[in-house]
Amino acid sequence: MTGRSAVPEVIWARPERAGRGPRAAHSRADIAAAAVRIADADGLDAVSMRHVATELGCGTMSLYNYVPRKEDLYELMVDAISGEHDSWEPTGDWRADMLRVAHQTRALMHRHPWLPRLMSPVYGFSPNALRYLEHCLVCLDPLDASYGTKMELIAMLNGVVTTYVGNELATAERTRSLPWSAEQEQAMRIAYLGSRIATGAYPRMAAAFTQDAGPIDLEAVFERALGRVLDAFEPKG
Amino acid sequence: MTGRSAVPEVIWARPERAGRGPRAAHSRADIAAAAVRIADADGLDAVSMRHVATELGCGTMSLYNYVPRKEDLYELMVDAISGEHDSWEPTGDWRADMLRVAHQTRALMHRHPWLPRLMSPVYGFSPNALRYLEHCLVCLDPLDASYGTKMELIAMLNGVVTTYVGNELATAERTRSLPWSAEQEQAMRIAYLGSRIATGAYPRMAAAFTQDAGPIDLEAVFERALGRVLDAFEPKG
DNA sequence: AGCGCACTGCGTACGCTGTACGTAACTAGG
DNA sequence: CCTAGTTACGTACAGCGTACGCAGTGCGCT
Numbered sequence: 001m002t003g004r005s006a007v008p009e010v011i012w013a014r015p016e017r018a019g020r021g022p023r024a025a026h027s028r029a030d031i032a033a034a035a036v037r038i039a040d041a042d043g044l045d046a047v048s049m050r051h052v053a054t055e056l057g058c059g060t061m062s063l064y065n066y067v068p069r070k071e072d073l074y075e076l077m078v079d080a081i082s083g084e085h086d087s088w089e090p091t092g093d094w095r096a097d098m099l100r101v102a103h104q105t106r107a108l109m110h111r112h113p114w115l116p117r118l119m120s121p122v123y124g125f126s127p128n129a130l131r132y133l134e135h136c137l138v139c140l141d142p143l144d145a146s147y148g149t150k151m152e153l154i155a156m157l158n159g160v161v162t163t164y165v166g167n168e169l170a171t172a173e174r175t176r177s178l179p180w181s182a183e184q185e186q187a188m189r190i191a192y193l194g195s196r197i198a199t200g201a202y203p204r205m206a207a208a209f210t211q212d213a214g215p216i217d218l219e220a221v222f223e224r225a226l227g228r229v230l231d232a233f234e235p236k237g
Numbered sequence: 238m239t240g241r242s243a244v245p246e247v248i249w250a251r252p253e254r255a256g257r258g259p260r261a262a263h264s265r266a267d268i269a270a271a272a273v274r275i276a277d278a279d280g281l282d283a284v285s286m287r288h289v290a291t292e293l294g295c296g297t298m299s300l301y302n303y304v305p306r307k308e309d310l311y312e313l314m315v316d317a318i319s320g321e322h323d324s325w326e327p328t329g330d331w332r333a334d335m336l337r338v339a340h341q342t343r344a345l346m347h348r349h350p351w352l353p354r355l356m357s358p359v360y361g362f363s364p365n366a367l368r369y370l371e372h373c374l375v376c377l378d379p380l381d382a383s384y385g386t387k388m389e390l391i392a393m394l395n396g397v398v399t400t401y402v403g404n405e406l407a408t409a410e411r412t413r414s415l416p417w418s419a420e421q422e423q424a425m426r427i428a429y430l431g432s433r434i435a436t437g438a439y440p441r442m443a444a445a446f447t448q449d450a451g452p453i454d455l456e457a458v459f460e461r462a463l464g465r466v467l468d469a470f471e472p473k474g
Numbered sequence: 475a476g477c478g479c480a481c482t483g484c485g486t487a488c489g490c491t492g493t494a495c496g497t498a499a500c501t502a503g504g
Numbered sequence: 505c506c507t508a509g510t511t512a513c514g515t516a517c518a519g520c521g522t523a524c525g526c527a528g529t530g531c532g533c534t
Contacts, residue, residue, distance in 0.1 A: 006416040010425045013432075021510025022500045048491065059513040061493080070492065121404040122411065125430045130439055137441035147445035148453075156462060159400035160393070167358040174359065179243040188247045193362045195250075202367055204374035208384035216385075225393060232465035258481025259529045285520065296484040298522080307521065 011072040012126060024066070026056055031066055032080035035073055036112065043176045044114035047073070078118050079126035084108055087135040095230050097139035098153070102161050102226050109165040113173050116166030119158075144235055153233045160229050164222045248309040249363060261303070263293055268303055269317035272310055273349065280413045281351035284310070312360050318349050319365035324372040327379075332467050334376035335390070339398050339463050346402040350410050353403035356395075381472055390470045397466050401459045 017024050034055040039047050049070060053060045067073045085104060090097050109115045123129070133154065140150045175182040197206045254261050271292040276284050286307060290297045304310045322341060327334050346352045360366070370391065377387045412419040434443045 008415075008417040008422040008425045010422070010429050013425065013429045018510060020500095020502055020508070022512080024511070049493080050491080061495095061514075062512050064493075065511055120407060122407055122426075125426060125433075127433070130430075130433055130442060134439040134442050137445065141441075146448070147441070148449045151445055152458060152461065156397070156465070159397065163396035163400060170357060170359055178245075180245040185245040185247070188245045188250065189359075189362060192247050192250045193367075196362075196364070196367055202371040204378075204384070205367060205371050208374065208388055211383065212385045221389060224389065228393070228466075228469035232469045255481060255531095257479065257529095257531050259483085261482070286522080287520080298485075298524095299483045301522075302482060 009068055009072075011067070011075055014068075025058065026066060028066065028076060029080065031056060031063070031073070032076040035077050036080055039077065039114045040112060043173065044117055045177065047077075049073070074118050075123050075126060078115070078120075078123045079128045081108065081112050081115060082126065082128035082132055084111075085128070085132045085135070087131065087138075090139045090141070092142055094140050094143045095234075098136070098157060098230060099226060101136060101139065102157055105158070105161045106165050106222070109161075109169065113169045116162050116169060117173075119162045119166075143233070145233070149233070153229075156232075157226070157229050160225055164218075164225055168218055168222070246305055246309075248304070248312055251305075262295065263303060265303065265313060266317065268293060268300070268310070269313040272314050273317055276314065276351045277349060280410065281354055282414065284314075286310070311355050312363060315352070315355050315357075315360045316363035316365045318345065318352060319363065319369055321345055321348075322365070322369045322372070324368065324375075327376045329379055331377050331380045332471075335373070335394060335467060336463060338373060338376065339394055342395070342398045343402050343459070346398075346406065350406045353399050353406060354410075356399045356403075380470070382470070386470070390466075393469075394463070394466050397462050401455075401462055405455055405459070 016028055031052065035047050035052050038051055038055055049063055050060045052073065053063045056063070063073075067076065085101075085108065088100075136154045137147070137150060140153065143150065143153075145153075171182040171186065174185075178185065193209070196202070197209060200206070253265055268289065272284050272289050275288055275292055286300055287297045289310065290300045293300070304313065322338075322345065325337075373391045374384070374387060377390065380387065380390075382390075408419040408423065411422075415422065430446070433439070434446060437443070
């Protein structure tokens with residue numbers, strides 16, 4: 001009576017290799033790597049079942065033996081990338097350690113600019129994500145807080161990093177699919193913004209944009225945001 | 238020598254109606270409303286140029302007279318929705334007022350569950366977004382901080398709201414395109430998580446999940462997150 | 475007044491997508 | 505050994521964004 005009867009699948013629960021039948025020609029890791037290679041080179045939109053299959057050197061529909069739906073391919077990609085997070089020894093200063101984690105995530109996203117678009121809580125418990133989470137919790141051992149609070153810290157920090165780096169990269173990634181450069185479009189938008197502000201209808205916006213004229217230092221904004229998030233979890237004393 | 242020569246367009250800079258030619262049969266607002274209606278009813282993926290055109294009662298390609306690219310349609314949608322933000326009189330308590338703004342945004346996203354997916358800094362300066370930003374700045378008048386800092390507050394609050402409500406809605410929105418229910422999938426994922434944790438490889442994760450067993454109160458998590466963001470901008474003293 | 479052109483409306487068509495389905499080859503379990 | 509289940513893959517379909525071309529319309533200019 002649920003209306004939907006099919007059995008849900010989680011790619012990680014499905015065994016990599018079945019007993020019967022011919023030897024599988026590709027591993028999950030190979031497939032993820034191929035997809036990541038395409039996304040890095042030509043953008044996320046270039047990742048189609050056909051392209052990945054071609055990159056792997058097999059027929060399009062063969063891919064569906066390994067990856068039941070395209071969403072699962074995305075999940076494989078995110079997990080593969082998450083594996084690039086390395087787990088170093090915590091220093092005992094949770095604040096410094098979490099800052100390091102955040103910067104590592106940012107570096108990861110710069111290496112793979114499509115990652116923010118795929119970041120979803122749904123993929124949050126893939127094998128490599130679990131390793132990553134455990135590492136974060138180890139870093140947070142010195143923090144006097146419940147595990148619940150620590151998880152909220154990790155989620156919020158990840159959220160802020162994803163949002164900020166996503167913004168940082170959005171313009172660049174956009175350029176790929178547009179017939180003009182990102183700078184040109186931004187100039188157009190700034191021009192429009194200027195014309196709207198010049199009407200005097202938005203006095204505070206006008207003040208905001210004349211006060212700090214010139215390009216804002218995104219790097220510094222990111223740094224401040226991180227600091228504020230961590231501040232918010234500092235035990236009050 | 239830029240490699241990309243076409244002239245960039247911003248939909249808002251383009252006049253709604255040209256001088257020459259027959260009277261335009263549809264307004265930008267009509268088009269946005271039609272697209273929003275479809276997205277609300279059948280999900281964002283149902284918003285195609287063909288569907289919107291049909292909903293409007295015109296040929297598919299006629300739509301391109303109003304909306305040069307599908308991205309611009311998205312931009313129209315986000316702006317139309319942003320118009321639902323109403324600008325009430327600030328109370329003088331910036332913290333309370335910003336909380337109210339955040340809750341209003343959450344309500345908006347619950348009404349239009351596809352909004353988080355379209356939230357992009359690129360669309361940040363549409364007409365209604367400008368009104369919204371100005372209203373936020375008015376609410377922040379009592380806060381002793383530079384406009385730069387205030388903009389960072391607004392950006393961070395919006396980011397956190399988008400992330401949290403996005404997570405909140407992701408599962409529900411996912412169900413639409415899946416042949417099984419979101420609950421079923423979540424159960425599968427929890428089961429997988431349990432099996433991984435049972436290996437003992439992630440002791441802190443295990444502790445985290447046994448400590449606060451039972452479904453977490455997303456509402457309370459959201460509230461705490463908002464509080465923490467606002468705390469972070471409280472002038473220290 | 476009337477010419478011309480910019481605009482609206484729209485049908486057709488192309489290349490691309492995810493993926494359902496059917497078929498042939500293959501191999502491990504009974 | 506047999507057979508059931510798996511791999512491999514070609515074909516096919518519905519849907520997508522949108523380039524292009526044509527007809528009709530009415531404003532702006534001469």
